[in-house]
Amino acid sequence: MDNFPFLEILLSLGLAVYWTNAFFVIYHLTRFGVGPKPKILALVFFAGSFALFGVVAVLYSRTDLAGAFSMLFERIISAGSGLLPF
Amino acid sequence: MKLSALTTSHFTFEGKKPYENVIVLLYRHWFVLLLKFITYLFLAVLPFVLYAPISSWLARLGLQDVFWFLTAIYFLLWWHSLFYTLTMYLLDIWIVTDHRVIDSEQQGFFSRTVSELSLSKIQDISVAVRGAIPTFLDFGTLEIQTAAAARKFEFKQIPHPNEVKDKIMRAHDEFLRTHAGGIEVHERAEL
Numbered sequence: 001m002d003n004f005p006f007l008e009i010l011l012s013l014g015l016a017v018y019w020t021n022a023f024f025v026i027y028h029l030t031r032f033g034v035g036p037k038p039k040i041l042a043l044v045f046f047a048g049s050f051a052l053f054g055v056v057a058v059l060y061s062r063t064d065l066a067g068a069f070s071m072l073f074e075r076i077i078s079a080g081s082g083l084l085p086f
Numbered sequence: 087m088k089l090s091a092l093t094t095s096h097f098t099f100e101g102k103k104p105y106e107n108v109i110v111l112l113y114r115h116w117f118v119l120l121l122k123f124i125t126y127l128f129l130a131v132l133p134f135v136l137y138a139p140i141s142s143w144l145a146r147l148g149l150q151d152v153f154w155f156l157t158a159i160y161f162l163l164w165w166h167s168l169f170y171t172l173t174m175y176l177l178d179i180w181i182v183t184d185h186r187v188i189d190s191e192q193q194g195f196f197s198r199t200v201s202e203l204s205l206s207k208i209q210d211i212s213v214a215v216r217g218a219i220p221t222f223l224d225f226g227t228l229e230i231q232t233a234a235a236a237r238k239f240e241f242k243q244i245p246h247p248n249e250v251k252d253k254i255m256r257a258h259d260e261f262l263r264t265h266a267g268g269i270e271v272h273e274r275a276e277l
Contacts, residue, residue, distance in 0.1 A: 014159075018162060018166070021166055022166070024195050024196075025166070025169050025170060025173050028173050028177060028192070028195065029173055029176065029177075032100070032177050032190075032192070032198070033176055033177065034098070034099045034111055034179055034181065035098075035111060037176065038173075038176045038177075041169070041172060041173075041176065045165075045169045048165055049162075049165060049166070052158065052161055052162050052165055053162070055158050055161075056155070056158045056159060056162060059151070059154055059155040059158050060155060062151060063151040063152055063154075063155045064151075065152065065155070068148070068149055068151070068152045069152075071147075071148075072147065072149065075147070
């Protein structure tokens with residue numbers, strides 16, 4: 001159970017919700033939008049979503065999330081409220 | 087059925103008749119969107135404002151990478167939320183053609199109400215501009231009363247409502263002049 005990939009499953013679910021929502025936005029703009037404005041906006045949205053997704057993927061690969069969280073929890077338990085920034 | 091995304095016309099919409107010409111396409115006034123944009127701007131700078139006081143604490147614990155990763159996820163949500171707002175704004179439209187008036191309101195994803203009214207059914211049009219900002223920026227609500235009296239057509243927070251009222255009245259007069267007896271000349275020609 002210790003090795004169960006909770007974080008990976010959570011991120012995969014988030015990813016599925018993210019791209020489903022992106023599809024809904026693009027679908028509505030291109031299907032029901034009148035004139036060129038909604039179509040241009042759909043393109044901008046897709047490009048931005050793709051770029052932001054790339055940034056998140058790069059940052060995820062550089063971040064040891066599981067290690068950082070377990071370290072933080074251990075410190076919170078050992079140091080109590082003295083660990084907080086304020 | 088035409089795919090509106092693939093057509094070059096600036097005013098093509100689902101159900102547009104080939105002989106129909108769009109007179110005006112209306113969105114809500116930009117001021118309505120501006121207030122929302124200010125909120126999104128504030129939300130965009132929030133992580134950076136938050137970072138300043140906690141940066142030394144993050145550095146001490148080695149959590150800077152985690153902070154920026156979570157910030158990037160926050161911006162993903164921000165981006166989607168911003169475009170959701172823009173989508174709802176762009177899909178809330180009113181179209182006046184030389185044959186009818188179309189009111190298309192989007193209440194959320196997959197929730198849409200489209201109503202239409204023939205120009206011949208228009209009885210009277212009223213304009214309401216309430217408040218200082220709508221008066222300065224010239225936006226307000228235009229109401230069309232139909233002969234049926236059951237339901238009013240409302241163009242909410244549209245720019246230059248008085249100009250739109252005049253255009254609709256002109257289109258109404260022109261429609262009555264060219265459609266004597268309520269007969270659609272284009273459809274009669276096709277028969």
